Amino acid sequence: MEIAYFLGCIMNNRYPGVEKATRKLFEALDIELKDMEGASCCPAPGVFGSFDEETWATIAARNLTLAEDIGADIMTECNGCFGSLFECNHMLKESEEKKAEINANLAEIGREYKGTVEVKHFAQILRDDVGFEKLASLIEKPLDLNVAVHYGCHFLKPTATIGIEDNAENPAILDDLVEITGAKSVDYKDKMMCCGAGGGLRSRDLDVTTSFTKEKLDHMTEAGVDAIVNVCPFCHLQFDQGQVEVNEKYGTDFALPVFHLAQLYGLAMGLSAEELTFDAQRIDATPAIKKALGE
Amino acid sequence: MIFRGVFSMSIINRLKSLFTGEKDKEEKDISNDVSNTSDDVQVTSSQTVQDDIVSGTKTTVPRETAAEPEGDKDLTFKSDIETLEEEAPKEAPEEIVEEVEEAPKEVEKAPEEAEETSVEEAPEEVEEASEENVEEVKEDTNKKDTKRDTMTLLTDKELLTDSNRDPDFTAEFIDAGIETVKHCFQCGTCSGSCPSGRRTPYKVRQIVRKCLLGLKEEVITDDALWMCTTCYTCQERCLRSVKIVEIIKKARNIAAHAGYMAKPHKMTGVFVMNTGHGVPINDATKALRTKIGLPEIPPTTHAYPEALAEVQKICKITGFDDLIGYDEATGGLKE
Numbered sequence: 184m185e186i187a188y189f190l191g192c193i194m195n196n197r198y199p200g201v202e203k204a205t206r207k208l209f210e211a212l213d214i215e216l217k218d219m220e221g222a223s224c225c226p227a228p229g230v231f232g233s234f235d236e237e238t239w240a241t242i243a244a245r246n247l248t249l250a251e252d253i254g255a256d257i258m259t260e261c262n263g264c265f266g267s268l269f270e271c272n273h274m275l276k277e278s279e280e281k282k283a284e285i286n287a288n289l290a291e292i293g294r295e296y297k298g299t300v301e302v303k304h305f306a307q308i309l310r311d312d313v314g315f316e317k318l319a320s321l322i323e324k325p326l327d328l329n330v331a332v333h334y335g336c337h338f339l340k341p342t343a344t345i346g347i348e349d350n351a352e353n354p355a356i357l358d359d360l361v362e363i364t365g366a367k368s369v370d371y372k373d374k375m376m377c378c379g380a381g382g383g384l385r386s387r388d389l390d391v392t393t394s395f396t397k398e399k400l401d402h403m404t405e406a407g408v409d410a411i412v413n414v415c416p417f418c419h420l421q422f423d424q425g426q427v428e429v430n431e432k433y434g435t436d437f438a439l440p441v442f443h444l445a446q447l448y449g450l451a452m453g454l455s456a457e458e459l460t461f462d463a464q465r466i467d468a469t470p471a472i473k474k475a476l477g478e
Numbered sequence: 479m480i481f482r483g484v485f486s487m488s489i490i491n492r493l494k495s496l497f498t499g500e501k502d503k504e505e506k507d508i509s510n511d512v513s514n515t516s517d518d519v520q521v522t523s524s525q526t527v528q529d530d531i532v533s534g535t536k537t538t539v540p541r542e543t544a545a546e547p548e549g550d551k552d553l554t555f556k557s558d559i560e561t562l563e564e565e566a567p568k569e570a571p572e573e574i575v576e577e578v579e580e581a582p583k584e585v586e587k588a589p590e591e592a593e594e595t596s597v598e599e600a601p602e603e604v605e606e607a608s609e610e611n612v613e614e615v616k617e618d619t620n621k622k623d624t625k626r627d628t629m630t631l632l633t634d635k636e637l638l639t640d641s642n643r644d645p646d647f648t649a650e651f652i653d654a655g656i657e658t659v660k661h662c663f664q665c666g667t668c669s670g671s672c673p674s675g676r677r678t679p680y681k682v683r684q685i686v687r688k689c690l691l692g693l694k695e696e697v698i699t700d701d702a703l704w705m706c707t708t709c710y711t712c713q714e715r716c717l718r719s720v721k722i723v724e725i726i727k728k729a730r731n732i733a734a735h736a737g738y739m740a741k742p743h744k745m746t747g748v749f750v751m752n753t754g755h756g757v758p759i760n761d762a763t764k765a766l767r768t769k770i771g772l773p774e775i776p777p778t779t780h781a782y783p784e785a786l787a788e789v790q791k792i793c794k795i796t797g798f799d800d801l802i803g804y805d806e807a808t809g810g811l812k813e
Contacts, residue, residue, distance in 0.1 A: 192757040195776040199767045202776075218777040221785025223754035228708065230746040230756065231798075233730040234739065236654075238798040242750075242789060278655075288795050292788040340710035341723070351714055376673050377709035384674075384707050386742035391705060394677050458770050463762070 187250035187257045188216040191264040193416035200460030204449030219249040225267035229383030241288040243271035244296045260305040262415035266337030269302040322451045325365025328475040331403035332357045335415040364451040371406035380421035396425045400437045410440045410471045423465045440468035647694035661718040668712035680705035698733035744802040754779025754786045
């Protein structure tokens with residue numbers, strides 16, 4: 184099995200440990216990750232999608248053509264990238280008119296969108312293409328960790344177009360994937376709430392974004408978790424960097440380390456904290472990692 | 479007790495009207511309640527009456543208390559007079575003063591007689607004067623309703639008329655395939671679900687309505703339009719399957735093309751035009767990547783200049799460079 188691996192921006196340019204863990208995981212799963220050479224920003228839905236739909240769709244379609252050249256479905260580990268690429272792919276497959284319009288733009292850079300690949304989310308591939316049983320076989324030592332799962336918004340929603348089988352108001356896919364590692368997913372108030380970073384809000388009005396994140400951190404802390412697990416590097420950044428901003432603004436002392444699901448699997452497969460670049464994250468993950476590994 | 483009987487009936491009528499949905503009847507009954515309450519004004523503590531009007535609920539307890547004024551009758555009635563004078567309509571003070579002058583006389587006799595007698599007599603004495611108060615109470619209620627109407631577009635600040643409407647604005651949503659903007663029946667489930675609306679002036683229900691009404695300037699000049707994180711909670715819960723987030727994004731597109739763009743957003747566009755990435759790599763991450771055995775530069779536009787050139791060309795073809803005011807010479811924004 185081959186997958187066109189879409190990196191995006193934040194994961195590879197800020198949290199490379201997520202990329203490292205993913206490459207190791209798929210090596211172990213015997214699935215070849217093909218690099219989409221020359222891929223760009225997805226582009227960011229909050230800016231390009233909010234400013235100019237045509238630019239957004241043309242850049243996204245260009246990324247889709249890279250996977251079409253490889254001849255493999257796309258995997259992304261970022262909800263934002265997933266939202267942009269999936270939505271654009273869906274739109275161009277549904278509308279011949281849109282497809283013609285975007286292809287007219289792509290023709291000027293010698294490309295053509297054909298509509299021959301699917302866009303899939305990392306977690307979706309793990310559950311639906313790999314399966315829980317095979318994943319469980321990779322776990323070297325079950326993790327002893329209570330985590331707050333953060334789904335993020337552009338993963339299961341909008342359900343009218345995203346085909347991932349689950350309930351967007353009360354989903355299970357990530358909780359199931361987390362618990363395979365031995366970690367326990369702890370329920371908390373308003374679990375499905377947004378981290379606050381999306382839609383261009385973080386860059387435009389940090390105070391509002393911080394207020395969202397504070398509310399999430401309050402609820403996660405009340406539930407008594409050791410860490411946060413997400414499947415979106417932008418949410419990841421918001422909980423990591425944003426947690427420092429919350430503490431500065433509100434005088435709080437939140438200290439919940441942030442794990443991308445790939446990092447959690449990396450840890451369970453025996454990768455070190457350094458390989459997973461936890462040492463470069465703002466919130467110290469050492470206590471949670473020690474607890475997880477029973478050290 | 480006469481009073482209790484009257485109030486009990488009105489409660490039953492109101493309950494009935496709730497079930498039958500007879501709004502007019504309910505309102506009539508409320509008016510009756512108010513008139514009953516005003517009767518009370520003359521013989522009991524006006525404080526009790528105020529509470530009842532404000533809360534809109536009826537309890538029999540205060541009336542029973544009111545029927546036993548003998549203990550501190552003089553004090554009670556004096557305080558009533560003072561409060562009533564404050565509350566009374568300007569047209570009616572004379573009547574109330576007259577009435578107040580009469581009422582104590584009745585009550586002064588009362589302690590010697592049976593308690594019930596005094597209670598039964600009192601309302602008859604005050605009936606005429608109370609009608610003036612009824613009018614005033616009705617007016618008060620109307621004023622409150624007007625205040626509540628700030629939930630609609632009819633704010634005190636500005637009355638929007640047809641001249642504020644731009645049908646072409648509405649047509650842009652329809653043409654973009656968001657016909658569902660017409661399906662909204664303003665239930666407010668979106669606003670009730672919105673995490674941004676809990677902390678910002680962002681009112682998604684109102685924006686959808688304004689888009690349908692064609693209130694272009696209202697929509698695109700409002701900073702609150704940018705307070706949506708596109709979390710889709712509203713759209714998922716919409717009873718009418720309105721593509722709310724699509725509406726917001728389309729409205730933002732129109733706003734952006736009309737020049738309403740925040741500088742940080744333009745800068746993200748600049749980063750993509752310069753590097754292909756909204757969040758470009760930095761030296762710290764390069765070192766980190768090398769340390770963990772990944773290529774220093776990821777295999778993206780960062781590593782392929784010809785790929786970056788494609789992205790830049792797209793931005794020129796679509797006019798994105800002009801839209802954000804990209805300055806090719808400096809690689810920044812035109813001032």
